[in-house]
Amino acid sequence: IKYEADNPDLAKNVVQAVLTVFSEQTQLSTMAGADTAHHFIDRQIQEYEVRLRNAEKAKENFMRANLGMLPGQGSNQVEQMHTMTVTLQDAKLILDEAISRKQALKEQFDEALVSNDEEWGVLADQQSTIEDEKIAGLKLRRDDLLIKYTANHPEIAHLNKTIKELEKISEKKRAKQAEAGGLDSSVMTNPYTQSIKIALNEAEANVASIQSRVNVLEKRLELAQSEWNTRLSLETEMQNLNRDYSAIKKNYEQLLSTREQASLSKKVDDQAESLKFKIADAPDKPLLPSSPAKPIMDSIVLLVGVVSGFGVAFLIYLIRPTVMTTAQLRQLTGLPVLGSVSMKINDLELKKNKKEPFKYGLCTFGLIVIYITFMMIDILHIDVSSLVKLLQRIH
Structure with a gap:
């Protein structure tokens, strides 16, 4: 403490x-x-x-x-x-x-249909003629029986039933012909056309299967990306x-x-x-003060004093500037300088000017002596009060 x-x-x-x-x-x-x-x-x-x-x-x-x-x-x-x-x-x-x-x-199938249109059309007409001839023959036989028997006769009823079934078959074939582009199903018995049609059906099924697979993969990828974003947040x-x-x-x-x-x-x-x-x-009780360090403080005081002196002199020069040469005057005023007149100094002022350097040197020497004295006292730890008492006794 x-x-x-x-x-x-x-x-x-x-x-x-x-x-x-x-x-x-x-x-x-x-x-x-x-x-x-x-x-x-x-x-x-x-x-x-x-x-x-x-x-x-x-x-x-x-x-x-x-x-x-x-x-x-x-x-x-x-x-x-x-x-x-x-x-x-x-x-x-x-x-x-x-x-x-x-x-x-599909293009091959369309070309095959166009090239065989006439042949398939003749086959379709023949098929339709066969159905119509059967119906026409049954109707003639029914008319002959109606001359002998009534309409409720079993054979006449059987003929009516057969005629109706043939008419239904004819209508179905016409419907299939319309779906096949105006051709009957018998036209499709051509082996070349059948092979192209089968290949086309397989291609359509393959496209649908692959499209379904692509859709499933896209949904899985979207789900995985969504889960990845959620995983990062979590x-x-x-x-x-x-x-x-x-x-x-x-x-x-x-x-x-x-x-x-x-x-x-x-x-x-x-x-x-x-x-x-x-x-x-x-x-x-300490014999020496703890702070400040006297030699350092004395040196700082000397340095501050010197710097302050130069600072004051420079400040005076800035406040009250002095023109030293004709070139400086010409530069300052911007006017031509025709000549200069030297200062006439009398003997009294000359003696006074000669004493100025001596006074300045004496003051500087005294300042250095005082600084050295204080430094010696601080370094050698000389008791100033004892020294003063000793000088008083000697006096």
Whole structure:
């Protein structure tokens, strides 16, 4: 313990008083401070226990609500999305190829229909004539029977039924002919046309299958990208929860460790009869001042004095400028200078000017002597008061 003052006796008395008060109050303040610190730590531990439970519950709820989407769960989703993208591109390429093949088969089928239109038309007319001839023959036979029998005769009823069935068959064939572009199904018995039609049907089925696969892959890729964005958001939120939980847990563990140390300290204090306070070194009065450093301060004072002198002279020169040469006057006024007149100095002023350098040198020498004297006193630790008394005795 130290105290700085202008008087060394005052500094010693202050230190002695502080030691006296400290020795008297140390025991009571130490015990009271230990109890206060122990209660404060207990309150902090209770508060952090509540915060730690809340953080653990928040982590538990978050993990339960986002099971399967947390970091480290599931396979490598980035690699899966890359694989899906490559597979989707391959499927689209296969789809384009299948569509091109379907279009080529359709063009071949249209060309075959056009080239065989006349042949298929004759076959269709023949087929329609056969059906009509059968119906016409049955109707003639029915008319002959009606001459002999009534309309309820079994053979006439059978003929009516057969005629109706043939008419239905004829209507169905005409409908199929309309669907086939005006051609009957018999026209399709051509092997070349059948092979093209079968290939075209297979191509259409293949296109539909590949298109369905492309749609499924696109939906899976969109779902994977959505899950990836969700996973990134959940990962950030999980990191925040873990960071808060780690900070709370770390502080809680530090408080538990501090409480154990405080409990051990309190047990040690309880076993001791009283706190012993001993002064190892009594207060003393220093022989030399602690600050400031006199040699450095004397040097700084000398330097500040010299710099201040030059600064004042320069300031006077700025306030009251003096023209020293004709060139300076010409530059300052901007007018031509025709000539100059020298100053006429009398003998009295000449003697006065000669004494100025001597006075300046004498003052400078005196300043240096004073500086050296103070430096010697500070370095050699000479007691100025004793020196003054000695000079008075000699006088």
